[in-house]
Amino acid sequence: MPERGSATPGWMLTSSGAVLPSGLAGRGRRESVIQRTLQGLSRLLQESIFSERVAARLGLLQGTDPRVKTVGLLGLLIVAALVEHLYILVGLYVVTLILAGASRISLAFFIKRVWLFIPIFAGIIVIPSLFNVFRAGDPLWTIWDFGGEVTLGPWSLGASLAITKQGLEGAVLLIMRVAVSVSLAVLLALTTRWSDLLKALRVFFLPRVFILILSMTYRYIFLLLGLASDMFTARASRMVGPSSPADDRRFAATSMGSLLGKSHTMSDEIYAAMVSRGYNGEPMSSHDFRMRGADWALLAVAALISAAALGSDRLLG
Amino acid sequence: MHIPDGYLSPQTAGGLWALMVPAWYTAGYKVKKTLDSRQAPLVAIGAAFTFVIMMFNIPLPGGTSGHAVGGTLVAIVLGPWAAVIALTVALAIQAVFFGDGGILALGANCFNIAFALPLTGYYVYRLLSMKAPLQSKRRWLAAGIGGWAGINVAAFLTAVELGLQGDLFLAADGSALYSPYGLSQTVPAMMIAHLTVVGLLEGGVTALVVAYLQRTNRDLLGNYTGKAAAGWEGFRLKPLIVGLVLLLIFAPLGLLATGTAWGEWSADELNDRVGFVPAGFERLSGLWSGILPDYAFPGQASEGFWASVPGYLVSGAFGLLIVGGSVWLVLKLITRWSAKGRAEHHA
Numbered sequence: 027m028p029e030r031g032s033a034t035p036g037w038m039l040t041s042s043g044a045v046l047p048s049g050l051a052g053r054g055r056r057e058s059v060i061q062r063t064l065q066g067l068s069r070l071l072q073e074s075i076f077s078e079r080v081a082a083r084l085g086l087l088q089g090t091d092p093r094v095k096t097v098g099l100l101g102l103l104i105v106a107a108l109v110e111h112l113y114i115l116v117g118l119y120v121v122t123l124i125l126a127g128a129s130r131i132s133l134a135f136f137i138k139r140v141w142l143f144i145p146i147f148a149g150i151i152v153i154p155s156l157f158n159v160f161r162a163g164d165p166l167w168t169i170w171d172f173g174g175e176v177t178l179g180p181w182s183l184g185a186s187l188a189i190t191k192q193g194l195e196g197a198v199l200l201i202m203r204v205a206v207s208v209s210l211a212v213l214l215a216l217t218t219r220w221s222d223l224l225k226a227l228r229v230f231f232l233p234r235v236f237i238l239i240l241s242m243t244y245r246y247i248f249l250l251l252g253l254a255s256d257m258f259t260a261r262a263s264r265m266v267g268p269s270s271p272a273d274d275r276r277f278a279a280t281s282m283g284s285l286l287g288k289s290h291t292m293s294d295e296i297y298a299a300m301v302s303r304g305y306n307g308e309p310m311s312s313h314d315f316r317m318r319g320a321d322w323a324l325l326a327v328a329a330l331i332s333a334a335a336l337g338s339d340r341l342l343g
Numbered sequence: 344m345h346i347p348d349g350y351l352s353p354q355t356a357g358g359l360w361a362l363m364v365p366a367w368y369t370a371g372y373k374v375k376k377t378l379d380s381r382q383a384p385l386v387a388i389g390a391a392f393t394f395v396i397m398m399f400n401i402p403l404p405g406g407t408s409g410h411a412v413g414g415t416l417v418a419i420v421l422g423p424w425a426a427v428i429a430l431t432v433a434l435a436i437q438a439v440f441f442g443d444g445g446i447l448a449l450g451a452n453c454f455n456i457a458f459a460l461p462l463t464g465y466y467v468y469r470l471l472s473m474k475a476p477l478q479s480k481r482r483w484l485a486a487g488i489g490g491w492a493g494i495n496v497a498a499f500l501t502a503v504e505l506g507l508q509g510d511l512f513l514a515a516d517g518s519a520l521y522s523p524y525g526l527s528q529t530v531p532a533m534m535i536a537h538l539t540v541v542g543l544l545e546g547g548v549t550a551l552v553v554a555y556l557q558r559t560n561r562d563l564l565g566n567y568t569g570k571a572a573a574g575w576e577g578f579r580l581k582p583l584i585v586g587l588v589l590l591l592i593f594a595p596l597g598l599l600a601t602g603t604a605w606g607e608w609s610a611d612e613l614n615d616r617v618g619f620v621p622a623g624f625e626r627l628s629g630l631w632s633g634i635l636p637d638y639a640f641p642g643q644a645s646e647g648f649w650a651s652v653p654g655y656l657v658s659g660a661f662g663l664l665i666v667g668g669s670v671w672l673v674l675k676l677i678t679r680w681s682a683k684g685r686a687e688h689h690a
Contacts, residue, residue: 059408062400062408063399066398066400067398073441103348107352107353107356110514144442154524155524160524161509162517163516192516192519193518194518203348203521204348205349207347211445211446214439215440236371236428239383239390239428242387243387243391244436244440247391250388250392250395251395254399271404274401274402278399278400280552282413282552283551283552283556284555284559285392286552286560286563289388290388290563292388293381293384293385297383300384306380
């Protein structure tokens, strides 16, 4: 929400249980789905406003030409996907930490933002692959010796249960690769205003109308979020007791349906408004980016880091 | 279902981006044709709607809750091709701003969720609800089955993409470079969950919303079929062909990414012949092959990058021919089918 973000009153952004008295939230055992949805909606709003604030700080990446930033970070993202050695990924991770520091993002916040949820989730789903049951390999640590081949119907479990060297290497590599990729994406999202990013996308020869759709979508997401949140608040405030899951399902579906109807009507009105302002199907955009010396320098540094990472990956074999 | 970055090899991710280019091109053409200049606001609001309803918590039996995608629903109301663009936009915003799904993996996520899902869902719905009046029970049943089918096709494709990583992209010692599970593990794991719980959730929500629209906003349901301007007049094949040819030429560059294989090869070869690898040679040979793969200049040896290019081009051309031919056939059938449907509609 680029323009009016800071105008949102603080109480709308706190996800206190005030909307539903505690007794109503599923007999106090767990939150109702309505409350959970409301919390999700307000968290999203909070996050995007926070991003806009970080993007407004005076830091290294904030001051960089959005085109350089997009191309540079995308290049590093591709490098992070190509390399095959853990050390190089760790090196790239250090680069993202340095970039975050130079862009006045608190490191504690940055690390928390990156690692909480996606890399930790990756860590959980790779757990089975550590064991020789799921992925054959050299045993590193035998947990349980069956004392003979064990079969379970058509599947053979082998003669022992062990954590393998291959499993561990693959797991650590995946988690680190995910963490580096998420770090680069978070850097781009946190230090770039949405409107600037959209203009920078023209570098990639995206059709203008696609960029227009992207920018309109982003704007109307917040309007629809508001509508949805109103519907859920209204529902929550009319409830005098816990509702059954079937009721909740029906409510979710009817609010989707009514939101769909509202959106459709709204798109008609928006189109009429656009036409009356002279829109003829061909969107216009202005370019006001100018490359400075520092931008070229940063682009060169990004190219150098990419070349060094790929080169040393080859060197390590 | 959104694949984050790091799980897919650049080869797979890049290939799926390439597959999406003709899909987006076709979608852009169809949308422009059916919606004219209204396309921008309608598709944008459709994308925003998809984004928002993906955040709705829906209670599942057993006390947990999940999210629906709503791709089939959007396809029923806006038409399948407008849904392709709307879902693409929603996925792009999720990936860049909210870290939901990777940026390099966006091509793959779009292929599964923004392309395969709405098209499957829509055509299943259309097939099952053919000629049924707007208020008929068959409509919401068809929508529910369409939603279930769409999400399952998307889940299957996701499972295949992830499973290929565990089967094909391994380091020399057999450890996985990307997602560690093979096809025999990813496909059952994904499909058991999606054929049952997730699929039922998606299908159930789609059916409930369509039933609600039947009661309150029936025009919205008849919106797309009413003005479906099928047909391909003015569809320019040239940009598509140029794109495919460029793809064919540049695709071998992807082979460069498997560079370590040659490094390993020359060291192994040496080991076989001499019986040992001189210290430091392994490193140097890796560097050498990365910078200038000179032992494989055309005509000199049968292994290596440059020697493999002609074979690659031939097999690539063959593959394009097969894919192109089958796409042409499918489009032909759809065009004939919808032309017939229109004729019956007018009659």
